[in-house]
Amino acid sequence: xxxxxxxxxxxxxxxxxxxxxxxxxxxxxxxxxxxxxxxxxxxxxxxxxxxxxxxxxxxxxxxxxxxxxxxxxxxxxxxxxxxxxxxxxxxxxxxxxxxxxxxxxxxxx
Amino acid sequence: xxxxxxxxxxxxxxxxxxxxxxxxxxxxxxxxxxxxxxxxxxxxxxxxxxxxxxxxxxxxxxxxxxxxxxxxxxxxxxxxxxxxxxxxxxxxxxxxxxxxxxxxxxxxx
DNA sequence: TATTCATATAACCGTCAATTCATATATGGA
DNA sequence: TCCATATATGAATTGACGGTTATATGAATA
Numbered sequence: 098x099x100x101x102x103x104x105x106x107x108x109x110x111x112x113x114x115x116x117x118x119x120x121x122x123x124x125x126x127x128x129x130x131x132x133x134x135x136x137x138x139x140x141x142x143x144x145x146x147x148x149x150x151x152x153x154x155x156x157x158x159x160x161x162x163x164x165x166x167x168x169x170x171x172x173x174x175x176x177x178x179x180x181x182x183x184x185x186x187x188x189x190x191x192x193x194x195x196x197x198x199x200x201x202x203x204x205x206x
Numbered sequence: 207x208x209x210x211x212x213x214x215x216x217x218x219x220x221x222x223x224x225x226x227x228x229x230x231x232x233x234x235x236x237x238x239x240x241x242x243x244x245x246x247x248x249x250x251x252x253x254x255x256x257x258x259x260x261x262x263x264x265x266x267x268x269x270x271x272x273x274x275x276x277x278x279x280x281x282x283x284x285x286x287x288x289x290x291x292x293x294x295x296x297x298x299x300x301x302x303x304x305x306x307x308x309x310x311x312x313x314x315x
Numbered sequence: 316t317a318t319t320c321a322t323a324t325a326a327c328c329g330t331c332a333a334t335t336c337a338t339a340t341a342t343g344g345a
Numbered sequence: 346t347c348c349a350t351a352t353a354t355g356a357a358t359t360g361a362c363g364g365t366t367a368t369a370t371g372a373a374t375a
Contacts, residue, residue, distance in 0.1 A: 099362095106215035107363080111284070118287060124322055137364060139323055158321045158372045166291035173289065175220070176282050178227060182275035208332085216333085233352055246334065248353055253332095267342045267351045 101168045104148045109133060110141050117151060117164040124160055210277045213257045218242060219250050226260060226273040233269055 105111055112131050116122060122130070128138045142162055145151040149168045153160045214220055221240050225231060231239070237247045251271055254260040258277045262269045 102211075102215045102220075106211040109363085111211075115287075118291070125320090134365070135322075136324080136366085140363080143323080160322065164288075164291065166288040169285060169288050170292050172281070173285050176278055176285070179223075179273075179275040179278050180282065182227070182273065183279050212332095218333090234350090243335075244352070245336080245354080249333080252353080269352065 098147050099144060101148055101150070101171055104144055104150060105169075105172070107141070107144075109137070110145060113138070113141055113145065114150065114164060117162060121161050121163040124162070127162070207256055208253060210257055210259070210280055213253060213259060214278075214281070216250070216253075218246070219254060222247070222250055222254065223259065223273060226271060230270050230272040232265075233271070236271070 105114070109131070113127060116127060116130055124135060124138055124142065127133075127142075128135045131138070142151060142153075145162075146153065150165055151162045152165050153162055155161075214223070218240070222236060225236060225239055233244060233247055233251065236242075236251075237244045240247070251260060251262075254271075255262065259274055260271045261274050262271055264270075
């Protein structure tokens with residue numbers, strides 16, 4: 098089973114969470130809203146369920162998924178040790194982004 | 207190239223960052239402290255470098271790595287939308303506990 | 316009951332990252 | 346110059362994960 102860090106490393110799963118932040122949703126509704134296949138959504142929801150980030154309730158044939166942000170607190174705690182630091186390094190960040198931009202300008206992608 | 211979420215999804219890389227939070231360090235020192243092989247540390251450091259989370263300076267034969275927490279701000283921002291949710295959860299829990307407390311206050315027990 | 320809707324899951328494939336081993340590069344010191 | 350130290354990197358392996366297709370399960374409905 099994936100830990101919370103690995104779970105939110107996946108962009109589609111973050112989109113699912115962002116969507117559930119707005120309102121609870123069924124699987125089909127999520128698939129339609131995010132433009133992803135139903136099996137893929139179901140798979141991601143399984144991962145999210147197993148990591149405790151979403152919960153399900155059954156309504157007739159539908160499964161309604163809702164957000165549980167609790168597990169994200171662990172990451173927030175880990176980040177807190179770094180929060181003091183990044184203000185000190187704003188200049189370095191800007192410089193780094195410039196470097197990345199320059200790197201990408203030579204690529205086909 | 208991995209994005210910041212993927213970079214910190216790797217436990218060893220988080221350990222490297224945690225280590226660098228204490229003090230700057232050479233590759234060999236990191237390898238020794240974390241009990242990982244030198245090539246592995248170098249590879250993780252490359253990833254961390256490319257994502258802007260660490261910087262290097264050369265001191266004789268050594269490369270001294272230091273932390274740059276800047277990119278973590280992106281994750282912190284993403285989390286901020288959820289922060290209110292787990293506070294709600296905590297509030298709800300606290301309220302629930304308060305209710306129980308109030309209930310008990312009427313009883314002889 | 317037959318059918319349709321909603322969801323989960325199995326089987327499979329391709330990709331990609333983590334890890335190890337061996338080696339290259341570069342610096343400092345004898 | 347020769348050797349040791351410090352680090353990076355290439356090659357190869359392995360395993361895990363995202364995504365698709367096809368199918369199973371089960372509930373609602375005509």
